[in-house]
Amino acid sequence: MKRAVIIGTGSALPQRVLSNFDLEGMVETSDEWITARTGIKTRHIAGVGEETSQLAAGAARQALAMAELEPDDLDLIVVGTITPDMTMPSCACLVQKELGARRAFAMDVNAACSGFLYALDMADKYICRNPGWKILVIGAETLSSRVDWQDRNTCVLFGDGAGACVVTGAEGSRGYLASRLFADGTLWELLHLEGAPGHNPELRPNVNTDPSIMMYGREVFRHAIRAMADAVSRVLADQGVRPAELSLVIPHQANIRIIRSLAEHLALPLEKVYVNVDKYGNTSAATVPIALDEANRQGMLKTGDLLLLCSFGGGFTWGASLIRW
Numbered sequence: 001m002k003r004a005v006i007i008g009t010g011s012a013l014p015q016r017v018l019s020n021f022d023l024e025g026m027v028e029t030s031d032e033w034i035t036a037r038t039g040i041k042t043r044h045i046a047g048v049g050e051e052t053s054q055l056a057a058g059a060a061r062q063a064l065a066m067a068e069l070e071p072d073d074l075d076l077i078v079v080g081t082i083t084p085d086m087t088m089p090s091c092a093c094l095v096q097k098e099l100g101a102r103r104a105f106a107m108d109v110n111a112a113c114s115g116f117l118y119a120l121d122m123a124d125k126y127i128c129r130n131p132g133w134k135i136l137v138i139g140a141e142t143l144s145s146r147v148d149w150q151d152r153n154t155c156v157l158f159g160d161g162a163g164a165c166v167v168t169g170a171e172g173s174r175g176y177l178a179s180r181l182f183a184d185g186t187l188w189e190l191l192h193l194e195g196a197p198g199h200n201p202e203l204r205p206n207v208n209t210d211p212s213i214m215m216y217g218r219e220v221f222r223h224a225i226r227a228m229a230d231a232v233s234r235v236l237a238d239q240g241v242r243p244a245e246l247s248l249v250i251p252h253q254a255n256i257r258i259i260r261s262l263a264e265h266l267a268l269p270l271e272k273v274y275v276n277v278d279k280y281g282n283t284s285a286a287t288v289p290i291a292l293d294e295a296n297r298q299g300m301l302k303t304g305d306l307l308l309l310c311s312f313g314g315g316f317t318w319g320a321s322l323i324r325w
Contacts, residue, residue: 003175004127006323008069008166009293010062012055013280014046020156029152039256043159043281046142051085053094055162056140059289060099063136067166071101074166075133078122079108080115080285082193082314083141091140104136112191113252113313115139115285116163117181117321120309123167124176131169138164139285146193148212157254158213159281163289174303174324180235181319187223190216191314224258224312229265231320232310239322243268247305247325248295252312253277253287262310274300284313301325 019042020031034040046055056079064071077092077099084091092106111118116139123135140162149155167176193213198204228251236243243266251259256277263273274291283290288309295301303325310320 002127002131002169002171004124004167005170005175006165006167008063008065008067009164009289009296010059010066011161011163011290011293012058012062013161014044014050014055016045016047017042018045023156027150027152027155029156034156038157039277040156040281041278044161045144046160050142050160052081052083052140052142052162053085053091053098055142055160056091056095056138056164057098059140059162059164059293060095060136060138062293063164063166069134069166071099072103073134074101074104074136075130076123076126076135077101077104077106078119078135078137080111080119080139081108081141082110082112082115082284083143083146084108095138111285111313111317112315113254113282113284113287114181114311114315114317114319115313116288117179117309117311117319118317120167120176120321121179121181124179127167127169133168135167136164137167138162139287139289141284141286143213143282143284146211146213151212154213154215157282159283161280161283161286161290163286163293165289165292177322177324178235178238179319179321180231180238182227182231182317184316187316188314190219190223191316193314221255221258223316224254225261227316227318228262228310228312228320231318232262232266232308235320235322241306241322245306246272246308247302248272248274248300249308249310250274250288250291250295251310253280253291254282254312287311
């Protein structure tokens, strides 16, 4: 049976690095306060020429190069993002234009921090029907454009970046084994991002529409730990896999305390859990593919390894995916 197999990964980050010490001069906070609560030390902030589509295209070029493919080899481009360059066209269409991938059709997936996992699962479904396809899956964000830089509860958390992978079908036991994806729209107010005010006042969600990330951190923290742990348990049970059999876990990089709690739930040493939240902060849909690319290029993934990806984001959305590398 042919499975969806990742044959190339890539990532791209803006040049500017914003440290906790830089933030001390922008908002009432401190390096000690941020580090103790989040584990974040620095994050990358996009500048001119580093729009979401540009970062996504940069990560895509790296993934294509590793896969030894050309843009015209692609059949589909899927981008997980909540910060596209514009509402229309999609970020994926702009990536297609930037790459010159004329054969590929393109679409965005809006699932917040779970966007890459949702997009990867979609790619798996297409590969099941079209094993020869080459699909580019990207998670890309410029959250700096949606942050209130006077709100220390959110502005210290987020960064910009993009990660990508190329997926195709291959025979054997390797590849995408299973996933469990979830959503709960009843909790949307705990973590949301409104758009620009609409022209029809009857359809505006409230009078003071603020296109900045709004988050009730304590509640999000509580739900994130429980939801990711449940998704992981379910996908492992589906495949009859014990946590100890996992070679590496790549969780959403939102908060070091969430990551540690997940490791404790799985009874795994932190050495088996990939962590880069200290360098990049929370890049939403980009956290998992950036970490995946780093782990891949560092030689941490060997053929046959069991890799677990998991995430949690606004919506709420969450899920876990199991891959045999």
